[in-house]
Amino acid sequence: xxxxxxxxxxxxxxxxxxxxxxxxxxxxxxxxxxxxxxxxxxxxxxxxxxxxxxxxxxxxxxxxxxxxxxxxxxxxxxxxxxxxxxxxxxxxxxxxxxxxxxxxxxxxxxxxxxxxxxxxxxxxxxxxxxxxxxxxxxxxxxxxxxxxxxxxxxxxxxxxxxxxxxxxxxxxxxxxxxxxxxxxxxxxxxxxxxxxxxxxxxxxxxxxxxxxxxxxxxxxxxxxxxxxxxxxxxxxxxxxxxxxxxxxxxxxxxxxxxxxxxxxxxxxxxxxxxxxxxxxxxxxxxxxxxxxxxxxxxxxxxxxxxxxxxxxxxxxxxxxxxxxxxxxxxxxxxxxxxxxxxxxxxxxxxxxxxxx
Amino acid sequence: xxxxxxxxxxxxxxxxxxxxxxxxxxxxxxxxxxxxxxxxxxxxxxxxxxxxxxxxxxxxxxxxxxxxxxxxxxxxxxxxxxxxxxxxxxxxxxxxxxxxxxxxxxxxxxxxxxxxxxxxxxxxxxxxxxxxxxxxxxxxxxxxxxxxxxxxxxxxxxxxxxxxxxxxxxxxxxxxxxxxxxxxxxxxxxxxxxxxxxxxxxxxxxxxxxxxxxxxxxxx
Numbered sequence: 001x002x003x004x005x006x007x008x009x010x011x012x013x014x015x016x017x018x019x020x021x022x023x024x025x026x027x028x029x030x031x032x033x034x035x036x037x038x039x040x041x042x043x044x045x046x047x048x049x050x051x052x053x054x055x056x057x058x059x060x061x062x063x064x065x066x067x068x069x070x071x072x073x074x075x076x077x078x079x080x081x082x083x084x085x086x087x088x089x090x091x092x093x094x095x096x097x098x099x100x101x102x103x104x105x106x107x108x109x110x111x112x113x114x115x116x117x118x119x120x121x122x123x124x125x126x127x128x129x130x131x132x133x134x135x136x137x138x139x140x141x142x143x144x145x146x147x148x149x150x151x152x153x154x155x156x157x158x159x160x161x162x163x164x165x166x167x168x169x170x171x172x173x174x175x176x177x178x179x180x181x182x183x184x185x186x187x188x189x190x191x192x193x194x195x196x197x198x199x200x201x202x203x204x205x206x207x208x209x210x211x212x213x214x215x216x217x218x219x220x221x222x223x224x225x226x227x228x229x230x231x232x233x234x235x236x237x238x239x240x241x242x243x244x245x246x247x248x249x250x251x252x253x254x255x256x257x258x259x260x261x262x263x264x265x266x267x268x269x270x271x272x273x274x275x276x277x278x279x280x281x282x283x284x285x286x287x288x289x290x291x292x293x294x295x296x297x298x299x300x301x302x303x304x305x306x307x308x309x310x311x312x313x314x315x316x317x318x319x320x321x322x323x324x325x326x327x328x329x330x331x332x333x334x335x336x337x338x339x340x341x342x343x344x345x346x347x348x349x350x351x352x353x354x355x356x
Numbered sequence: 357x358x359x360x361x362x363x364x365x366x367x368x369x370x371x372x373x374x375x376x377x378x379x380x381x382x383x384x385x386x387x388x389x390x391x392x393x394x395x396x397x398x399x400x401x402x403x404x405x406x407x408x409x410x411x412x413x414x415x416x417x418x419x420x421x422x423x424x425x426x427x428x429x430x431x432x433x434x435x436x437x438x439x440x441x442x443x444x445x446x447x448x449x450x451x452x453x454x455x456x457x458x459x460x461x462x463x464x465x466x467x468x469x470x471x472x473x474x475x476x477x478x479x480x481x482x483x484x485x486x487x488x489x490x491x492x493x494x495x496x497x498x499x500x501x502x503x504x505x506x507x508x509x510x511x512x513x514x515x516x517x518x519x520x521x522x523x524x525x526x527x528x529x530x531x532x533x534x535x536x537x538x539x540x541x542x543x544x545x546x547x548x549x550x551x552x553x554x555x556x557x558x559x560x561x562x563x564x565x566x567x568x569x570x571x572x573x574x575x576x
Contacts, residue, residue, distance in 0.1 A: 006520050179485075
């Protein structure tokens, strides 16, 4: 066996899920994430796992609910329109406090949209996606290696906090090929005394349910869940800071946009503009502190996104409006070019001479 | 390798069929006047031979591709012009076939004419650094499925083993044994060992049947 393998982002997610001990996958094909299902279809039968192509995304997410209730690591994946279909199930998983990993390899929308990459499901992912008061842990990889690493991390976080973790990738991340090392240390799944594994007549029944008949009790459940979320916001924000030590212009970008932005930052540095990048790796919990601290040191922020501007709202909230925040974006399946980002950096730095 | 009138590039998803096919068409164009590439990929809507359309136009290489390739319409459509591959025997045709057995299904309706004419080469493009074809046994399993779906047997192996941007001479050299074993298991010769141009110096004389690839071929 070779040390590294050449993988598509989608394949890296699938293989990493197997490394993390996931033996149950339910899904429904949709471009640009179909390779995840195809990979699972090939591999699961060979290692004693379960691959099932469900009749719909809604069926798949409810199968995830079932396996999560039984205490096993379980995953489903889809792309934007399919994630909308899973919305009800995501809310039920939250209401029942079940750990699961859900992958969204985003495409352009709204509606059926297109099959080219997008980041326009940011609101949907970071605000929960379904109805009710809840959050998911949202992880945003920016390389194929990170697709694999964050998949393992996603399972671990989901188990630790008994909640859904989502990998929020995009069509580019799913389709691009890069060398990957898969030798991770995986924390074994913790004991799950709440799971429906059979009582052996030795303990009371465990009941997995998201229905509460008494509003006072439902309120207490929501309070407790938000106390958990507060701890996650304290302990789990992750981000990469690139050339931020002396930065005057701060770019905010995740996933593929961050890769484009990094090139633009390097180019701006060559022109003598002190640009830097904060790349959120967790979109929820959002790395608020990093942006709040940067806001005292930089003169402007630019949110680079493959959407009409969604993360920019979190950047503004986190920086408490201490510096102007502008948007540099493309939408509908288009990707900003390094030149476009560089032009936005020049503008923010007051050097507008050479705009596109 | 003595080129045949029809050359089919088949294999596992992501083994590099499209890039090898494009480079092979450029090589073929230096030897024959009429060269056409046919994109028969019904599986993957991205990274198609159609990406090379400007190159083909400049080099006067024909391209037969679905009008929907590289568009937002993700359907497994084949162009009617694909029959030129077997009908027009004055043509040197390079076929870029979709991945795995699913992709090879598209060959079904061309197979009888290809067999009847009997002037073809069907090449198995392999990369030992792809996750599902790292062992000889796994690779042969995928390739046998491709043959069954296509209704054609492989006639040669193309060793396209690489790790993308991290490929070194050592990466290629470490794959030679694997490629030989795949070739022996299929009972067909190894016809090409591919590598990118910047490894040419390091690998010349050290690999069998070298074939230099341009990742983004330039108009010559």
